[in-house]
Amino acid sequence: MQIIILGAGQVGTGMARSLSQEDFDITVVDTDAVRLRELQEKLDIRTVLGHGAHPQTLIRAGIEDAELLIALTNSDETNMVACQVAYSLFNTPTKVARVRAADYLAHPELFKREHAPIDVLISPEGLVTDHIQHLIEYPGALQVLDFADGRARLVGTRAFYDGPLVGHELRELREKLPDSVDARVAAIFRNDEPIIPKGDTVIEVDDIVYFLAAHDDIPVVMRELRRMGGPANRIMLAGGGNIGAALARRLERTHHVKLVERDAGRAELIAEDLDTTIVLVGDCADEDLLHEEGIDEIDVFCALTNDDEANILSSMLAKRMGADKVITLINRPAYVDLVESDRIDVAVSPQQVTIGALLTHIRRGHMVRVHSLRRGAAEAIEAVAHGRPGQSKVVGRRIEEIDLPPDTSIGGIIRGDEVIIAHHDVMIEPDDHVILFVADQRQIWRVEKLFAVDAMFV
Amino acid sequence: MSAYAPVQRIVAVLLGFLSLGFLPPLIFAVINDDGAALAFVTSLVTVLIVATLLYWPVRRANRDLRVRDGFLVVVACWGAVCLAGSLPFILALDAGLADAVFESTSGITTTGATVFSGLDDMPISIRWYRQQLQWMGGLGIIVLAVAILPMLRIGGMQVYKAEVTGPVKESRLTPRIAETAKALWLIYIGLTAICAAAYWAAGMSLFDAVTHSFSTIATAGFSTYDDSIGHFDSAMIDWLVVFFIFVASLNFALHFLALRRATAQVYLRDPELKLFAFLLLAVSAIATVLLWQQQVFGSFWESLRYAVFHAVSYTTTTGFATDSVYLWPGMLPLLLLLVSAFGGCAGATTGGFKIVRVYLLTKQGIRELQRLIHPRAVVPLKLGGRTLNQEVANAVWGFVSLYIVCVVALTLIVAGIEHDLVTAVSVVFSAMNNLGPALGEAGANWGSLNDSTKWLMSFAMLLGRLEIFTILVLLTPAYWKH
Numbered sequence: 056m057q058i059i060i061l062g063a064g065q066v067g068t069g070m071a072r073s074l075s076q077e078d079f080d081i082t083v084v085d086t087d088a089v090r091l092r093e094l095q096e097k098l099d100i101r102t103v104l105g106h107g108a109h110p111q112t113l114i115r116a117g118i119e120d121a122e123l124l125i126a127l128t129n130s131d132e133t134n135m136v137a138c139q140v141a142y143s144l145f146n147t148p149t150k151v152a153r154v155r156a157a158d159y160l161a162h163p164e165l166f167k168r169e170h171a172p173i174d175v176l177i178s179p180e181g182l183v184t185d186h187i188q189h190l191i192e193y194p195g196a197l198q199v200l201d202f203a204d205g206r207a208r209l210v211g212t213r214a215f216y217d218g219p220l221v222g223h224e225l226r227e228l229r230e231k232l233p234d235s236v237d238a239r240v241a242a243i244f245r246n247d248e249p250i251i252p253k254g255d256t257v258i259e260v261d262d263i264v265y266f267l268a269a270h271d272d273i274p275v276v277m278r279e280l281r282r283m284g285g286p287a288n289r290i291m292l293a294g295g296g297n298i299g300a301a302l303a304r305r306l307e308r309t310h311h312v313k314l315v316e317r318d319a320g321r322a323e324l325i326a327e328d329l330d331t332t333i334v335l336v337g338d339c340a341d342e343d344l345l346h347e348e349g350i351d352e353i354d355v356f357c358a359l360t361n362d363d364e365a366n367i368l369s370s371m372l373a374k375r376m377g378a379d380k381v382i383t384l385i386n387r388p389a390y391v392d393l394v395e396s397d398r399i400d401v402a403v404s405p406q407q408v409t410i411g412a413l414l415t416h417i418r419r420g421h422m423v424r425v426h427s428l429r430r431g432a433a434e435a436i437e438a439v440a441h442g443r444p445g446q447s448k449v450v451g452r453r454i455e456e457i458d459l460p461p462d463t464s465i466g467g468i469i470r471g472d473e474v475i476i477a478h479h480d481v482m483i484e485p486d487d488h489v490i491l492f493v494a495d496q497r498q499i500w501r502v503e504k505l506f507a508v509d510a511m512f513v
Numbered sequence: 514m515s516a517y518a519p520v521q522r523i524v525a526v527l528l529g530f531l532s533l534g535f536l537p538p539l540i541f542a543v544i545n546d547d548g549a550a551l552a553f554v555t556s557l558v559t560v561l562i563v564a565t566l567l568y569w570p571v572r573r574a575n576r577d578l579r580v581r582d583g584f585l586v587v588v589a590c591w592g593a594v595c596l597a598g599s600l601p602f603i604l605a606l607d608a609g610l611a612d613a614v615f616e617s618t619s620g621i622t623t624t625g626a627t628v629f630s631g632l633d634d635m636p637i638s639i640r641w642y643r644q645q646l647q648w649m650g651g652l653g654i655i656v657l658a659v660a661i662l663p664m665l666r667i668g669g670m671q672v673y674k675a676e677v678t679g680p681v682k683e684s685r686l687t688p689r690i691a692e693t694a695k696a697l698w699l700i701y702i703g704l705t706a707i708c709a710a711a712y713w714a715a716g717m718s719l720f721d722a723v724t725h726s727f728s729t730i731a732t733a734g735f736s737t738y739d740d741s742i743g744h745f746d747s748a749m750i751d752w753l754v755v756f757f758i759f760v761a762s763l764n765f766a767l768h769f770l771a772l773r774r775a776t777a778q779v780y781l782r783d784p785e786l787k788l789f790a791f792l793l794l795a796v797s798a799i800a801t802v803l804l805w806q807q808q809v810f811g812s813f814w815e816s817l818r819y820a821v822f823h824a825v826s827y828t829t830t831t832g833f834a835t836d837s838v839y840l841w842p843g844m845l846p847l848l849l850l851l852v853s854a855f856g857g858c859a860g861a862t863t864g865g866f867k868i869v870r871v872y873l874l875t876k877q878g879i880r881e882l883q884r885l886i887h888p889r890a891v892v893p894l895k896l897g898g899r900t901l902n903q904e905v906a907n908a909v910w911g912f913v914s915l916y917i918v919c920v921v922a923l924t925l926i927v928a929g930i931e932h933d934l935v936t937a938v939s940v941v942f943s944a945m946n947n948l949g950p951a952l953g954e955a956g957a958n959w960g961s962l963n964d965s966t967k968w969l970m971s972f973a974m975l976l977g978r979l980e981i982f983t984i985l986v987l988l989t990p991a992y993w994k995h
Contacts, residue, residue: 080687095670099688
């Protein structure tokens with residue numbers, strides 16, 4: 056499949072890197088010749104220099120044969136015009152655009168076919184806000200991934216020595232959980248190496264465990280893996296940008312929220328918009344300010360400024376001064392590896408979150424939701440089992456009978472409103488949503504093939 | 514593990530893969546029982562063993578190639594293949610090492626200079642093998658490897674860039690480098706097939722048609738006869754050769770776009786092609802007038818035929834001959850030798866400067882003149898309506914200055930060895946441009962030159978084929994410092 060990516064920024068580069076590992080032909084368009092040359096030396100892709108919305112540039116990038124246009128330039132307007140050009144002149148089947156300005160997003164009718172035809176809108180700020188909100192809901196979670204509109208969730212958490220299940224075989228999980236609660240461990244990462252779990256796999260301290268459970272059961276399961284305090288109540292947000300303000304608005308009804316913003320004017324603006332949030336003007340790495348505002352009582356501290364270094368330093372400071380859990384927004388991939396350890400609990404990479412959302416629209420056919428994990432090395436997929444028994448390699452079979460690719464596991468099934476956790480004897484019915492965990496990105500095409508409906512039998 | 518282990522691994526795999534090239538001549542040798550079968554079997558086995566020995570210690574070294582590794586990979590591969598290619602000449606013809614390596618290098622770099630005479634009476638498998646060497650080298654062995662070996666998918670661009678010709682190396686036909694390389698090879702194979710069919714229809718035997726199509730499309734210049742194309746003595750064949758050399762000297766990206774869009778428009782719009790055609794016409798016209806005026810051939814039409822043939826053959830660095838150019842009167846031999854520096858278009862199979870560099874140099878010259886008249890004028894450097902950045906222009910100047918330094922230095926050394934200025938100047942020029950024919954003592958054949966000259970010229974041919982930078986960068990101390 057030919058894909059054109061406009062904009063070689065961090066998300067664009069990340070997308071190109073991730074997709075060029077697979078069977079996609081990628082062309083990246085940007086106006087920065089130096090950046091393009093660097094990219095071309097590192098990746099097996101074509102690069103085109105030029106303005107992304109100009110038809111001439113798009114033709115040179117091969118728009119006539121492209122199936123997908125992903126507009127990720129820094130300018131909302133360029134992205135929108137590029138989609139318009141692709142639609143009007145070249146009839147490109149799928150057009151994805153990143154639109155940041157909340158004002159545009161407030162008018163969805165703008166993006167209908169007859170106006171600015173964009174098939175999929177991506178708003179990184181919105182996605183990151185959702186992501187962090189999930190992480191605050193489950194203290195201890197490293198990653199929370201929604202399936203079937205949040206009915207089932209895949210949660211990643213680090214196993215601690217004080218969790219009841221740690222040091223035990225996985226098969227004991229079911230015995231330890233209450234009867235009404237069910238869960239399945241989909242994957243374990245030990246020293247960054249994926250392990251596809253079996254009944255006799257033993258969970259060790261510091262493993263990162265990904266498990267699937269129904270929405271309401273997640274805290275119970277997590278308690279098996281680590282000691283848990285109560286739900287997070289006192290939140291401190293550092294940085295009053297779009298993400299910080301949106302997060303405060305969502306959380307302030309149910310939590311005590313404090314927001315630190317450096318710029319007095321901006322702080323005033325946010326304060327007008329918020330009700331119960333306490334907006335503070337000051338530097339988020341100011342020891343006195345943090346102390347004054349009772350950082351040692353804070354359950355979750357989120358560093359959300361657009362400065363990586365400031366985020367990391369203020370998070371480390373907050374952690375040392377007694378904040379229970381710190382979440383840090385980090386743009387540079389190299390920093391994520393550097394800091395995600397004891398000092399910073401969760402590093403959130405906006406590119407990673409955005410790429411995951413984009414992947415959903417790139418995976419072929421039967422995939423309705425795709426999440427990218429571990430910097431794109433692994434993916435969690437919600438796939439629909441189409442077809443009838445005999446036409447499909449999954450429908451009408453029990454889970455143990457399905458010929459799964461290596462490094463892949465089935466976590467559960469969603470049938471209507473019901474979440475069914477995968478056990479070997481569960482039978483897959485037509486139109487079930489199957490949730491899979493693929494630990495090796497190179498196996499994705501096999502998963503795609505597995506869910507393909509065989510036309511021979513239709 | 515050594516920092517160069519991944520390089521060694523790629524060279525080993527490529528060597529093993531290219532050793533399959535000994536199979537077609539081996540088949541010829543067995544069918545015709547011409548006595549060279551053992552030589553090819555021995556060559557094949559030797560190269561396979563060497564490749565295995567190189568591969569085994571580094572079989573797990575699959576680290577990605579860095580940009581700088583690309584140069585080493587390309588030079589090491591070409592060096593290794595030139596050495597490996599010399600084995601059949603040593604084994605079957607009892608040639609000396611210098612002669613064998615020279616012939617092999619001349620073949621793979623598509624130079625077409627030969628040290629052998631009596632080609633007509635050689636074993637048929639050897640005659641085939643020389644032509645096949647040129648064909649394999651024509652588009653570049655690395656491009657072939659990138660097209661076929663999946664291990665070069667990552668880092669393929671690095672080696673591709675170090676081999677492909679012309680000043681702008683980043684342009685790709687398709688997003689995937691392997692697909693680009695495949696497309697180039699398909700065009701190459703297609704052109705060769707059409708060319709062979711045309712030669713056959715014009716009266717060559719099937720063997721002659723195929724072997725000469727190899728060296729035509731590679732713009733290389735080997736022939737299976739001592740008299741080269743002159744052996745056939747047919748005006749029809751001469752004009753066909755001219756046509757196919759011209760086609761093979763155009764940028765292969767143009768052929769690709771023309772096929773893809775099913776239109777000849779792309780040819781008409783290309784500025785490089787226009788200049789190329791103009792240069793060919795100019796050189797042909799001068800040669801025709803001179804030949805006609807000096808009464809070398811009987812009629813005007815005879816003069817035209819021989820003039821155009823050699824003008825095209827020399828300018829494109831092919832080096833086919835239908836007459837003894839080194840015996841022609843006046844400035845003609847020198848003129849033809851000098852125009853070989855032009856070469857064909859970038860991204861084709863020719864040697865020399867490439868027309869696009871000539872175009873950019875001319876444009877910059879004109880720009881300086883314009884600046885003298887309008888000191889405050891902004892004059893961007895344009896190619897086909899698009900502005901080129903100054904880096905490309907600088908690289909062209911760098912290429913030219915290195916080229917001149919190399920030619921001067923090599924000419925001085927060869928003049929010292931051979932004690933003949935005409936020979937020295939002509940062999941160096943011929944080797945650097947991958948042309949083939951030369952003047953003076955090397956006029957008919959390079960066999961009478963000293964062994965040290967042959968070694969030096971083997972190096973010069975590689976220098977010319979890899980466009981100087983790729984080899985010279987390895988000779989700088991900075992490359993080897995970590």
